[in-house]
Amino acid sequence: MDILITNGTIFQKNSFSGGAELSIEYLAKYLSKDHKVKVLTGHKSKEIKTLKINNKFTIVYVNDEQILEFLDQELSSKHYDYVFTQLIWSEFTMKMCSKHKIPCVYFVRSFGVKIDLSNKNPEAPSILVGNTFYVQKKLKQIYKRKPLMLYPCIDFDRVKTKSRVDPKFIGMFNPVKVKGGEIFGKIARSNSNKKFIAVRGWTNLKDYNNNWDMNKMMQMTRAHGEKGAYSPGEPNLSGIRNLKIVNSTPALAKYLRS
Numbered sequence: 001m002d003i004l005i006t007n008g009t010i011f012q013k014n015s016f017s018g019g020a021e022l023s024i025e026y027l028a029k030y031l032s033k034d035h036k037v038k039v040l041t042g043h044k045s046k047e048i049k050t051l052k053i054n055n056k057f058t059i060v061y062v063n064d065e066q067i068l069e070f071l072d073q074e075l076s077s078k079h080y081d082y083v084f085t086q087l088i089w090s091e092f093t094m095k096m097c098s099k100h101k102i103p104c105v106y107f108v109r110s111f112g113v114k115i116d117l118s119n120k121n122p123e124a125p126s127i128l129v130g131n132t133f134y135v136q137k138k139l140k141q142i143y144k145r146k147p148l149m150l151y152p153c154i155d156f157d158r159v160k161t162k163s164r165v166d167p168k169f170i171g172m173f174n175p176v177k178v179k180g181g182e183i184f185g186k187i188a189r190s191n192s193n194k195k196f197i198a199v200r201g202w203t204n205l206k207d208y209n210n211n212w213d214m215n216k217m218m219q220m221t222r223a224h225g226e227k228g229a230y231s232p233g234e235p236n237l238s239g240i241r242n243l244k245i246v247n248s249t250p251a252l253a254k255y256l257r258s
Contacts, residue, residue: 001035001081006071008042008088008219009204011059018174018202020109023131023152024086030153032057040071042088064219068092075100085125088219091115098123105129108147111138114225118143168256169244170194174201177233185235188243196243199252202232 005028010021031037032054039059043049048070049061062070067089075083075096085093086107094115097104106117106125117124117139128147130136136149170188175181175198188196205220207213218229237243246252 002079003031003035003037003082003084004040004074004080005037005084006040006067006089006093007086008064008067009216010041011039012041012043012204019152020087020107021204023154024084024107026153026155027084029057029155040067040074040089042067064215068096071096072099075102087223088216090223091225094123094125097125103127107131107150108135108139109152111135115223116225117145119145168195169197171197171199173199175199175235175237175245176202177235179232181233181235181237185237185240185243188237188240192242194242196240197252197255198237198243198245199249200245200247203248205232 005024007021007024010025010028028037028039033056036056037058039057041059041061042064043061044063045061046063046066048066051059051061053059071089071092080102082103082105083093083097084105084107086109090106094104094106103126105127107129108117109131111134117128128139128143128145130139130147130149131152133149136147139145139147170191172179172181172184175184181198184196184198188194205213205216212231214229217231221227221229237245244255246255
């Protein structure tokens with residue numbers, strides 16, 4: 001099969017992606033073993049960049065202003081059996097798949113998406129995929145559809161340890177407010193006899209000055225069917241003596257080896 005995958009924040013160099021992005025990245029690599037897979041993702045440059053991994057796997061980088069026109073041309077000039085999408089750029093993908101009559105597979109990563117995913121919407125995805133049985137159940141209830149369920153794809157080679165180690169820290173990745181960063185801070189403060197560590201995330205949603213990129217945040221809210229843009233919020237984690245904060249997973253690995 002020929003498969004196109006769209007998500008504006010995957011396969012980003014020098015950035016820490018979230019779980020949804022890592023899951024679709026691993027799925028793309030896995031599918032490319034038996035199928036032709038092209039990934040369409042974002043970068044800031046106006047120059048379209050094509051990275052051919054092998055004969056079955058290609059990644060194309062375009063910027064946010066180019067995506068709608070590029071996707072329209074891509075789907076009109078080439079045959080795809082399916083188009084997979086999630087989060088940022090999903091609304092463009094749904095629109096273009098509907099226009100070109102190509103099956104669209106939409107991965108719903110959490111409940112709360114306000115886009116109309118019911119069959120009453122002419123641009124609704126052909127197939128819905130929930131990442132938990134709870135999300136699958138809610139999709140059935142609200143949209144009166146029969147979604148599939150697929151747990152997030154995990155590359156275990158990236159997360160398993162080479163040898164047995166004793167746990168030293170209680171940790172959290174991406175401790176922003178919307179992910180529960182304030183609660184994590186309170187737990188650390190109330191357990192001063194234990195060591196905590198936090199790894200900053202969502203760097204693919206930040207600008208070169210390490211501030212939240214409001215354009216990206218607007219795309220994220222739009223992909224959920226909402227309006228405007230908001231910051232995920234940085235909780236005040238300063239002054240917690242038993243909490244270490246590192247800026248990336250490489251920095252985490254370096255710290256743990258020291």
